[in-house]
Amino acid sequence: MAIDQVRAYFKQYGMEERIQEFDTSSATVELAAAALHCEPQRIAKTLSFLADGQALLIVAAGDVKIDNSKYKAQFKTKAKMLSAQQAETLIGHAVGGVCPFAVKEGVKVYLDQSLKRFATVYPACGSANSAIELTIPELEKYSGFAAWVDVCKAQNPA
Numbered sequence: 479m480a481i482d483q484v485r486a487y488f489k490q491y492g493m494e495e496r497i498q499e500f501d502t503s504s505a506t507v508e509l510a511a512a513a514l515h516c517e518p519q520r521i522a523k524t525l526s527f528l529a530d531g532q533a534l535l536i537v538a539a540g541d542v543k544i545d546n547s548k549y550k551a552q553f554k555t556k557a558k559m560l561s562a563q564q565a566e567t568l569i570g571h572a573v574g575g576v577c578p579f580a581v582k583e584g585v586k587v588y589l590d591q592s593l594k595r596f597a598t599v600y601p602a603c604g605s606a607n608s609a610i611e612l613t614i615p616e617l618e619k620y621s622g623f624a625a626w627v628d629v630c631k632a633q634n635p636a
Contacts, residue, residue, distance in 0.1 A: 480575055480604030481499070481603055483604060484603045485603070488603075493610075493620075497608055498609050499608050500513040500607045500608070502607065504608065507521045510600065514611075518540045518541055520596055521540035522540070523537070523540055524601060525537075525576075526569050527553075527560060530555060533560060534586045534588065535586070536588045536629060537587065537589050537593065537617070538592050538593065539595070539596070539599070539630075541592075541632065542630035543630060543631060545630055548628060548630070549629045552628075568585070569585055572605075572606070574605075576602065577603055577604055578621035578622070578623070579601075579604070579621065586624045590626075590629055591626060591628045592630050593617070597614070599611075601621075
């Protein structure tokens with residue numbers, strides 16, 4: 479299981495005990511927020527895309543959506559999300575548990591600016607019922623991110 483790979487990944491840093499597993503699903507932002515008793519925007523959702531034949535991940539706050547024009551300006555291609563089967567094959571994690579940890583070789587991880595407003599966020603850990611609380615510097619370190627990007631828009635702009 480992918481959570482075992484993520485647990486092994488964090489074990490090398492002595493952090494595997496920080497992974498939280500739930501009796502209920504945390505596969506969506508809303509379910510994860512309920513399981514963690516936190517605001518939905520603090521869920522660091524990991525979205526998987528295909529760009530120029532390569533899988534890439536964008537980790538973003540739970541209250542934002544991809545802005546297609548910003549995405550195209552950043553990656554020079556239209557935003558095309560991976561199917562559930564592609565995500566598992568190309569990333570190494572099933573939808574609901576996709577995270578930026580212990581991913582397959584060659585998968586680039588990008589962090590969206592929407593995360594910077596929080597001291598800590600909760601990304602998944604490879605399963606549809608797991609998460610870990612990380613500071614933004616920890617997320618940077620353990621995700622092995624390629625760059626910060628600005629490719630999202632608020633779901634409910636004021």
